[in-house]
Amino acid sequence: MAAQVNMLELRSRVPNLSGQFWFFLAATAFLSILDFVSVTLERGLTSALWSTILLALLGVAAGICPGIGGGLLVATCGLVQLLPEQIADSRAILKLGYLVLALWASRRRCLLFGTGVMVLRGAVFASFPSVSAFVESALITVLLCGTSGYLIGEYQRRGDRMAQRVHVLELEQQLAESRIRATLGADLHDTVATDLTQIVLRCQIAAGNRQSSAAVMSEIENDARVALQHVRTVVAVLRPATDKSLRRDLRAAADECAELLRAHGFDVDIETEKTVSEERSAATDDELLGLVLREATVNIIKYAADKGDVNITLSLTDQGNRHP
Numbered sequence: 001m002a003a004q005v006n007m008l009e010l011r012s013r014v015p016n017l018s019g020q021f022w023f024f025l026a027a028t029a030f031l032s033i034l035d036f037v038s039v040t041l042e043r044g045l046t047s048a049l050w051s052t053i054l055l056a057l058l059g060v061a062a063g064i065c066p067g068i069g070g071g072l073l074v075a076t077c078g079l080v081q082l083l084p085e086q087i088a089d090s091r092a093i094l095k096l097g098y099l100v101l102a103l104w105a106s107r108r109r110c111l112l113f114g115t116g117v118m119v120l121r122g123a124v125f126a127s128f129p130s131v132s133a134f135v136e137s138a139l140i141t142v143l144l145c146g147t148s149g150y151l152i153g154e155y156q157r158r159g160d161r162m163a164q165r166v167h168v169l170e171l172e173q174q175l176a177e178s179r180i181r182a183t184l185g186a187d188l189h190d191t192v193a194t195d196l197t198q199i200v201l202r203c204q205i206a207a208g209n210r211q212s213s214a215a216v217m218s219e220i221e222n223d224a225r226v227a228l229q230h231v232r233t234v235v236a237v238l239r240p241a242t243d244k245s246l247r248r249d250l251r252a253a254a255d256e257c258a259e260l261l262r263a264h265g266f267d268v269d270i271e272t273e274k275t276v277s278e279e280r281s282a283a284t285d286d287e288l289l290g291l292v293l294r295e296a297t298v299n300i301i302k303y304a305a306d307k308g309d310v311n312i313t314l315s316l317t318d319q320g321n322r323h324p
Contacts, residue, residue, distance in 0.1 A: 024063030032056045034092040051088035070100040074116045081123035105149025195227035229260045253290030257297040265307040
């Protein structure tokens with residue numbers, strides 16, 4: 001169990017580790033090559049290059065762990081600047097310390113950031129002609145590293161916020177799909193499952209009573225047609241816009257609903273006033289209104305106490321909007 005938890009923690013750190021690690025690795029390699037070339041051309045290979053090798057290793061460590069690795073790197077950069085060139089000779093790679101400062105600023109580690117600035121600039125305090133020059137240099141370091149770190153941090157936090165929004169949208173989509181599945185399951189149970197149960201019972205009756213098998217088979221055929229209509233209704237709800245074969249105009253939807261209601265014993269009357277033949281509305285309107293008619297039909301079949309009269313009226317208003 002502990003191994004699984006450690007693996008999950010490692011995987012959670014991989015996205016943050018990857019970009020920062022490769023950036024520090026590339027910067028370390030580039031600055032190390034510059035140091036080796038410049039020192040070798042000027043003085044040849046000397047033992048003072050140990051500082052460059054050590055700083056390169058600490059640069060990789062800072063890419064893995066900015067806290068401990070970055071702190072060791074900044075402290076070593078300050079130490080190397082205090083030592084004479086005969087003992088430790090590092091030049092370009094010292095800029096890794098300022099990259100660590102920008103990284104700390106991006107993560108809002110103000111105490112580490114301030115301490116790092118004092119270490120890096122305090123190590124070369126003797127080279128400044130006056131205290132004011134030292135303060136000016138420290139302020140410039142704070143401004144450059146702090147601003148760049150702030151921009152990097154805002155970019156990362158914006159990416160995190162976007163990832164959270166995407167995650168929330170995915171959860172909402174999953175919840176909506178779960179609700180749709182629950183609704184469809186209830187509709188299938190209330191309509192199709194009931195119709196199929198009636199078909200099974202009628203088949204059992206027909207098998208036991210051969211004399212009335214013709215009438216029972218007719219009833220079975222009627223129940224099968226009703227179940228098929230219910231299935232088509234559910235499929236129309238599932239795929240109202242993707243399946244072109246399901247795209248019917250409003251009059252066709254009304255005729256379909258009327259046929260379904262008549263199959264259940266209702267008397268249906270359809271009235272039309274300036275609809276399909278005279279003016280066409282958008283296909284989307286036809287599909288939506290057709291779904292409304294189908295839903296109303298299913299509710300009538302499920303909840304109507306008596307088999308009464310059903311009147312379906314299709315009309316077109318003055319504004320050109322169609323209403324069932």
